[in-house]
Amino acid sequence: MPPSIYRIENLVHRYNRQPVLTVDRLDIEPASIVGLVGPNGSGKSTLLKLMAFILRPSEGRILFDGLPAAPFDDSVRFQVTLLTQEPYLMKRTVFNNIVYGLKVRGDRGRWRQPVRDSLAMVGLDPDAFVRRQWDELSGGEAQRVALAARLVLKPRVLLLDEPTASVDARSSELIRNASLRARSDWGTTLVIASHDREWLYDVCDDVLHLFRGKPAGTGRSNMIFGPWVPRAGDRFGKLIGDGSYLDVSAPPGEGATAFIDPAAIRILAKGEVTVSADTVTVDGRVTRLSLERQSGDLFADVRVGPLTLVVRVAESHLAAMTLHRGWPVTLAYRPDSIRWR
Template sequence: MTDLFRLENICQRYNGRQVLSLDEFSVGEGAIVGLAGHNGSGKSTLMRMLSFLESPDSGKIFYDGNEVREPDLSLRREVTMLTQEPYLLKRSVEANVAYGLELRGENNVHDRVCDSLIQVGLDPDKFLHRNWFELSGGEAQRVALAARLVLNPRVLLLDEPTASLDFESTQLIHDASVSVREEQGTTLVIVSHDHLWLEEVSDTIYRLENGQLAG
């Protein structure tokens, strides 16, 4: 399997405190990689680096065989992340899911939005025109996931996406996330305290302790 991400000699510090130290870390293209570890172990820091939202103090990040020094818009368009707290625009469900497509000047936006909502278990007839404040926590998280899936990302990063959600929403998010690997070859990196799910879906699971990979 060809490496899509490769990190070498990564070190990150916050206020002088080392939070991440990785000699080597890689993610194969089309793989599902799980990240486990206690709070504060460095998982979210690593995810921000993989999403090109944060650069390390030292070390190198390679993506698709090329070193990334100053990530450009094209890279950020290939990689998207869903976190525990969904961020929705103060608009309708349809406007939220369509936003990224409209920014890119894509066609067939309405149909693609409907398909994406169906993928996360939301009936377009019931949800398209619903406002952001009318959604439950689980529904909001599924809308946030739909807004990412509609972009057909090359990489989907999931940072505790189902924490505090009800069982139905959790299962729908799990199923929709994994299906994009099967249907589109999307690479996934998943942070979750749901170890049973990680073990079920991941090709490889890495455990982080104190910012380092545990043996």
């Protein structure tokens, strides 16, 4: 069996002596698509820079193809590339920006067609753009040129840090499609940090949640921040508007964050009103239905006040109810099923 393309072991990274990222073990398989989600400051960008071998971890090691690799090693330098949210282009033409990596890699001649192919891949007309200067591009065009400069290398790993956060809708779609084509055409491994969870859940083989610099599980999960208000008995709740609360078990501290597994929430069938005393209900509206690629499970996104909760629709309920976007539903869950961080 071939080794994982990445194996991260006992990693700790610090800024100014303060730990910002701790990963005990993480394996990423070749040609997979892995998503990274989490709030700002959770360590996503730091992890991508470490995986790009731009940074050296304070502790631990990162294996690439089963072997240790250090920043800027020749063994990884042209196999792994990172696209950040803000495109960095050199003060030169589009052609010379894209061809730069080929020159540094030592490729000689025959640059014209790879450059044209990479521009076409990101939806830019080669005839119109190869001679354009870097400062004659819109924001979305600049980001697509930056991606083309990475795709021209046909990398084994493409790391994407919020690649579509600052571009228009058309550029966003073209960047996504070009990234996925790299995987389908060349077997490129994709690791994508994004706040667009819907897109990640549609395309990723796995999604890793980072929270306060540590992995907080994989797959779909509901992450709910306080503040928490004392309620009846030993329960607490989060105000979600109109005097309604999302009830939870007692948080371990003021800054605690609640995690609810989508499988721990169920949608009550039409006419079902009886729930146990240790179960609470909350009303919402279905905003999206999606199938998980690997498991084939159906998930519903349900808007509850200002929150969106992801619910795994149980097989036992599929035959008993029909769900559509926009339909009102009632959710039921047990507060004691909540995990705290």
